[in-house]
Amino acid sequence: MAKLNDPVHITFEDLEDVVYLLKKVADYDLSGYSKSSLKRRVQRLMDMERMDLVDLKNAILNVEGFFGYFIQEITVNVTEMFRDPLFYHELKNVVFPYLQTYPQLRIWSAGCATGEEAYSLSILLQEENLLGRSFIYGTDISQQAVNTAKKGVYTMAKIKSYTENYNRVGLNSKFSDHYTAMYDAAIINNEYRNSVLFSNHNLVSDNVFNEFQLICCRNVLIYFDRELQRRVLNVFYESLSLFGFLCLGTKESLYSQEINANFKVINKSLNIYQKIR
């Protein structure tokens, strides 16, 4: 029974049980996730729902729709537009000049959460007159996040902090040129929303679905263990065209020797790489 005052703390063994159950009943494999943060997320969900371990397992087995809710709550969808302004600055000045040489550009924002990264890329491309020949794919494991991304609507409080980021990228236009404010929220302009396709894609189990000239996967690999990171990096390698670019988060790197050998480091501290073989 759920105890109201004293939250039940789960152990790593309990977590293994939950992961095993999910694999069996829902065919979702979370065994390659970082255990410490996954455990925190599962604990948070249990506290929120006032569930103990038995309740949780029961819900996974018997409650319809619980599984989608579970994925929504255990994933960390925290994101920003133009997160790490320096990264976007570098993208524009160092990567985009290469991209100019392609007649058509396909770009993948993998683990796009609520869409901010994909829209940032789209705005950046527009600034460099590349948007007309570009198409962006935003994918995430969380259907809820994908739904929010499709809307392209963000609260004014968020827009305010995104504006601070934007102003540090060093672009000519104003951030407010790219959205329309409506009372306490803003909608990203049509031209950007029409340039991105958001869909559900699971980096653990789904494979290559297109060929890309640029892949951004930022702040996703930190949630995976080394083995799963290697799998995902391989999917990216295979999804990139020759001389295409891979961008990881500022605290993520192409540590794996075998994969590393196929890339040139474009910017070490910002983790921008180019596929060279």
Place this chain on the structure above:
Amino acid sequence: MTKAENIILIGGSAGSYSLIISMLESIPVNISSAVIVVIHRNAKYSTQMEKSLSLKLKRPIVPAEDKVMIENNTIYFAAPGYHLLIEPDRTFSLDISDPVNFSRPSIDVIFESAAEVYTNRCTAFLLSGANNDGAYGIKRVEYFGGTSIIQDPLDAIIDTMPSSAITTSSKAKVLKNKEIINYFCSIK
């Protein structure tokens, strides 16, 4: 390269910086512990702190990197903008979920995570600061059999953080700055 046998955690916020430097300066050359420092600071500023400290202390100050093994005789700093956690296999793991107590990295998050993995081989220090981060973490360290030490609020430049942890802790030792430094001089 050997895995750290013991872990020493230092959590500090406003008013803790110069004490932390003195603590780190007192650490003997060879220890069979890893030291992890979590200071609240703005993520927008780069990690100059590590570089200048390395020079000053004449030993490497290592940023705690994702999925990297925690080694003996090493001083780690938590990266600004990310929570720091420890995996059961004793590697670091980073997380960018919402701030806890308005802080990321949060002291509560690393204290709880390290305490669970290192149990009685975990010692946590909570120092000066202007919020309540760390109080819950200290309780979790105690729950898992670790040692909890809180800076005497009278010695703290800002006493909110230590005072709040003392109220909720069941067995923390409250130490004067001098005693804290002595502790670091005698780390094994």
